[in-house]
Amino acid sequence: xxxxxxxxxxxxxxxxxxxxxxxxxxxxxxxxxxxxxxxxxxxxxxxxxxxxxxxxxxxxxxxxxxxxxxxxxxxxxxxxxxxxxxxxxxxxxxxxxxxxxxxxxxxxxxxxxxxxxxxxxxxxxxxxxxxxxxxxxxx
Numbered sequence: 001x002x003x004x005x006x007x008x009x010x011x012x013x014x015x016x017x018x019x020x021x022x023x024x025x026x027x028x029x030x031x032x033x034x035x036x037x038x039x040x041x042x043x044x045x046x047x048x049x050x051x052x053x054x055x056x057x058x059x060x061x062x063x064x065x066x067x068x069x070x071x072x073x074x075x076x077x078x079x080x081x082x083x084x085x086x087x088x089x090x091x092x093x094x095x096x097x098x099x100x101x102x103x104x105x106x107x108x109x110x111x112x113x114x115x116x117x118x119x120x121x122x123x124x125x126x127x128x129x130x131x132x133x134x135x136x137x138x139x
Contacts, residue, residue: 001028005036011043011110012036013103021054026061033065042074043113045106052082059092066097075113077106 001024002017014032018025033044044065054062062078069076077098080086086099100106 001025001032003029003032005032007036007039007041010114011045011107012039012041013045013047013106015047015049017050019050019052021048021051021058023055023057026055026057029058030061030064033068037068037072042069042072043110044069044074045077045079045103045110047103048078048080048082048085051080051085054085054088059089059094062089062097063092063094066094070096073117075110077109079103079106 004015004017006013006015014029016025016029021029029046036044062076066076075098077100078089079100079102081101089097089099098106098109100109
């Protein structure tokens with residue numbers, strides 16, 4: 001699999017140089033992503049600008065990496081402007097998969113994910129699970 005990786009403090013960006021996400025590419029992609037997980041990256045942006053085809057093995061690899069990112073409170077963002085590829089990926093019904101047309105929008109999504117996680121963890125710290133005395137929920 002031919003790709004480049006750019007690492008920042010908040011995310012890793014993989015730019016694939018393949019026309020097809022088939023054959024050995026999905027397994028190599030999965031291995032590259034798992035290596036990034038070991039380095040502490042849970043927010044991954046995958047630029048699929050050159051990719052035109054994804055097979056079942058490719059879908060499985062994307063599904064696994066997406067699940068791993070979610071489990072680590074991260075995010076997998078696929079970037080493509082190819083409408084047919086986008087439709088194919090959306091039809092696969094991969095839970096919480098984010099597909100955006102530009103890398104810039106993907107970076108924004110990563111920052112939003114980070115803010116949501118920071119906000120969510122702060123709110124959880126303050127809530128002890130009990131309601132204040134006298135609190136009545138709206139009806």
